[in-house]
Amino acid sequence: MSGDSSAGGTTRTPTTFHWGRYDVLSSGDRVVALEPHPGDPDPSPVGAGVPEVNHAPYRITRPMVREGWLRGDRDPVRGRDRFVAVSWDRALDLAAGELARVRNEHGPTAIYGGSYGWGSAGRFHHPQSQIHRFLAMAGGYTASVNTYSFAAMEVVLPHVIGGGPTSLHERGPSWREITEHGGLVVSFGGMAVKNAQMVSGGPSRHTQTSWQRAAAGAGVGFVNVSPVRDDAADELGAQWLPLRPGTDAALMLALTHVLLAEELADTDFANRCCTGFDRFREHVLGRSDGTAKDPEWAEGITGVAAGEIRELARAIAAHRTVINLAWSIQRHDHGEQPCWAGIALAALSGSCGRPGGGPAAGLGIAEHGTRGQWRIASLPQPPGGVVARIPVARIADMLLSPGETIDYNGERITFPDTRLVYWAGGNPFHHHQDLGRLDRAWQRPDTVIVHESWWNATATRADLVFPVATSLERDDVALGSADSTITAMHRAVPPPADVRTDHAVFAGLAERLGFGERFTEGRSEWQWVRELYDRTRDRLRDERIDLPGFDEFWDAGSATLPEKDMSPDGGSFAALRADPSAAPLATPSGRIELVSDTVAAFGYPDCPGMPVWLEPYERLGTEAAERHGLHLVSNQPKTRLHSQYDGGRTSRESKVGGREPVDLHPEDARARGIADGETVRIHNDRGACLAGARLTDAVRPGVAVLATGAWYDPDADGLCRHGNPNVLTRDAGTSRLAQGPTSGTTLVEIEPAGADVPAVRAFDPPEIVEGRPGDATTDA
Incomplete structure (x- = not known):
């Protein structure tokens, strides 16, 4: 039933994957190569590794x-x-x-x-x-x-804005609106273009880079709030705020404190279009608990200087600003809190419900220029x-x-x-x-x-x-x-x-x-x-x-299909701003819930009824870091989709000594006697794995970056020889509210592995024995 075309013994067949459209070149029953669709301006390199994996020796070909x-x-x-x-x-x-x-x-x-x-x-x-x-x-x-991907967001955001991450995308600012009307994009967790290589159903054209370039060319400024500099493209000229991982909620509360204390907050929108503003304001200013969530307080938690926090808050108030919440920031202990605090910050910024501003979820993660989806x-x-x-x-x-x-x-x-x-x-x-x-x-x-x-x-x-x-x-x-x-x-x-x-x-x-x-x-x-x-x-x-x-x-x-965009500019938050009673959100109050009586009534101590800073079970700057002094960031790889095609050429060529690379700051490597390209052992009380060291100043000191997706390859003692970070992450819920994954809250220590390291066996098939025709020898 295929629509093939042949030339010179090679058949060319169009198809699509999660990471784009390709022409598949095949000869007989074997795939020879994948060529990106000619209309794709920025194709993903992942497709290059597909042919060999389709015919790999670890392919399963019989029941x-x-x-x-x-x-x-x-x-x-x-x-x-x-x-x-x-x-x-x-x-x-x-x-x-x-x-x-x-x-x-x-x-x-x-x-x-x-x-x-x-x-x-x-x-x-x-x-x-x-x-x-x-x-x-x-x-x-x-x-x-x-x-x-975003369990905490999926559960908490409906209580706050009446819809989850995909709903926020359709109601939040599109790249077109940001380019035409925006002034500043503050992205918590960054907006790495590598994460836009793939979308569910596959993009026909990769346009994320061009959209970001267009916004920057129009004068939009960018702030990358992430421990990884490469979470924003170099060409954007983004300001990098390398905070300690998992402390986004504290930074958001401090930014909100500045807006309130310096009378820069959009209190008109907060009073008309939000519920619980008075109680939230009392908490942020410290009047209800005696602790002001000011920049000095946040500096001790986040590692971001108080002066930088104040400057950023003032910039947010002075520009039409997008507050972007990357999915990564909620895969932490208490991951609901940065989602909620980010919405609150956007609500008070002055930009919510205005073209090119307001809250966004996963902006830059997927191939979106406009909001609408068929x-x-x-x-x-x-x-x-x-x-x-x-x-x-x-x-x-x-x-x-x-x-x-x-x-x-x-x-x-x-x-x-x-x-x-x-x-x-x-x-x-x-x-x-x-x-x-x-x-x-x-x-x-x-x-x-x-x-x-x-x-x-x-x-x-x-x-x-x-x-x-x-x-x-x-x-x-x-x-x-x-x-x-x-x-x-x-x-x-x-x-x-x-x-x-x-x-x-x-x-x-x-x-x-x-x-x-x-x-x-x-x-x-x-x-x-x-x-x-x-x-x-x-x-x-x-x-x-x-x-x-x-x-x-x-x-x-x-x-x-024709382009599907939503109107008016500013999404449903624009209608809310214009008349909250005529355009209520799907929340109990019909407004943005800065305080949710519904969540408060659940009585969860790990997720109260408003956005707060809650101490995670481990992080940098605490006693736990004295034993395991590096925070592990396990992000999305750029050479595969999750673990798919890890054995393909694109993924294999990124390995260091055949193992997944771990990025370390040179200062951290020097303190541990680790050389670039050396095999290292990453460990904590939960497990251990081997990886190949790659030194770079693109990560914050105290942070190690080991992408997800290396095929799990444990030896008899549980050591993953290949470098899967999830042997190190804790299996605990974000809170009683969402019970989402908390892979982002992980401290580790790293040391040279030495010369005697086991070989990677991730792609070795198990031993197989033959059964009788129609039966099996061993159950006779």
């Missing part, structure tokens, strides 16, 4: 069953066992039988459906949609809520399938402590007794915290079923592994979440002979469990792709947009 699980033996444990290659019928029978057994004996809550949203840019072959549809039809399951049809989900939910970052807690009850956003959630984990899409042994703890928790269920294309740490810790096709091996349709182009994802090469799509796996299981026809609705995969496009076409017709028919679209490879 596999863990040998010990077949024998009913828990020793050796998951992650240290051999696998048995079996037929598809045998693997599907085993999985269907185990799903039925667990549901019959323990109920649907005992089945956890794990998935994450970056499995594919396509809307049909979207693993999260496929697994949720299947498990819902199979009788129900336990699911997760929120994301690792929506594409996705695989229908039956109602009532989710019978229980947990916060996404609490999976290890759930596995280790069945029956335990936790607080979450005003609710009480009791962890189910999970007997089966079914994972399709995503790699929990990349994005979860304290991987040693997750490894222990992962041993608790009776069965783990995983869909994977490669032998990563999640696959090697499964009992049943279904080999699934990659994006290059199936047809689909995509629409970038920040784009105006629907793209056709043409299959470039066939999958290996014994590899199937996620949908085909679930269809086979559904057939065995008695609902095959209901799951597929009698459609083939190709018919489903057409169906989703046609549903999108029908939906957009209601918006007076006429898309071409499917065949015309498929042959053309894409269809461009």
Whole structure:
């Protein structure tokens, strides 16, 4: 069904990934190269590493069953066992039988459906949609809520402004408005262009750099509030405020103090359009607790000089200012607080609800020039399938402590007794915290079923592994979440002979469990792709947009939608400013809630009813830093998407001695006897990993930067030989409100590893033994 074109024995096939559109060059059944789409002005380099990974020796090409699980033996444990290659019928029978057994004996809550949203840019072959549809039809399951990306924002912002991060994006200032009307962008957590390489659904054109350049060219100033200088592009000429990591809330409160104390605050907007202003003002000025949140107070916490804080506050008041909240600042202990404090600062700045100013979330993280986003049809989900939910970052807690009850956003959630984990899409042994703890928790269920294309740490810790096709091996349709182009994802090469799509796996299981026809609705995969496009076409017709028919679209490879921008300038905050009673927000008061009586009523000591500074469980400048004197920043890599294509050329070439690089300030390296390029051991009380030292003055002294995504590669003692930072991060919730991840609150120490270091084995497949045709030798 592909739309290929051939020349000289090489076939050229257009497709799209999360990091952009490409032409796939293939010869026979092998991918040769990926060439960026000619219309992309700033393509991501990640695509260059895709071809070799598609055919890598660690590709999974047959259904596999863990040998010990077949024998009913828990020793050796998951992650240290051999696998048995079996037929598809045998693997599907085993999985269907185990799903039925667990549901019959323990109920649907005992089945956890794990998935994450970056499995594919396509809307049909979207693993999260496929697994949720299947498990819902199979009788129900336990699911997760929120994301690792911005869980604290997702929960706290609806209490404050009546919508989460994506809502704030659509209501906040666009780059076009900033360029035309703005004067200053103050970005907490920075706005690194590398993070805009990819968006859900894939960008057809990478324009983030050009938007930022246009704003700077129009005279907009930038302030990068981050421990990493490179979180703002050099060409922006941004002022760098290298604060101590995790202290953004204290800095925001001090900036607010200056606005109030020097009578620079927009008290008219605060009184008319906000609720709780009087109580919040009393707290910031120190009248309610005896501690003024002034610049001198903040200097001792943040490490930013009091004079610089005052100057920045005055600049905020003097210019049309954007207060941008990067997602990273809320992945800390008490991560709800900087989100709330940032909204409060924006509300008092004088710019909220005015064109080119006000609060923003993730500005610069995604490919957005305007605020509006179109929506594409996705695989229908039956109602009532989710019978229980947990916060996404609490999976290890759930596995280790069945029956335990936790607080979450005003609710009480009791962890189910999970007997089966079914994972399709995503790699929990990349994005979860304290991987040693997750490894222990992962041993608790009776069965783990995983869909994977490669032998990563999640696959090697499964009992049943279904080999699934990659994006290059199936047809689909995509629409970038920040784009105006629907793209056709043409299959470039066939999958290996014994590899199937996620949908085909679930269809086979559904057939065995008695609902095959209901799951597929009698459609083939190709018919489903057409169906989703046609549903999108029908939906957009209601918006007076006429898309071409499917065949015309498929042959053309894409269809461009008109730009969708929101009005008036200033988003819904402009309407709020104009008349709060006529344009209320979706909060109890209809206004921005500087104080939330709802949150206060929850009675959470770790998240009170207004933005405050709460001491994290560890940070620089405290007694904890005497033992572990470096704060670890584990940011998004620029050479891959999370852990995807870590074995590809782009990611491999960034390694130092084959390990993930860790950036250190030369002063910190010198104090520890560490040379540039040397293998180092990073450790704390939670774990340890090896990495390659890279010295740079682009990080604040006292900070080490180790990007996420190196494939987890522990030795027998738990030392990650490859450099995954999540062996070091604490697995604890942001607060009882959001229960989000707190990977950003991590102190470590670093030392030379010495000459005798183990080799990296992250990409070594497990030992595999053959089963009899249609069966397995070891369970006979």
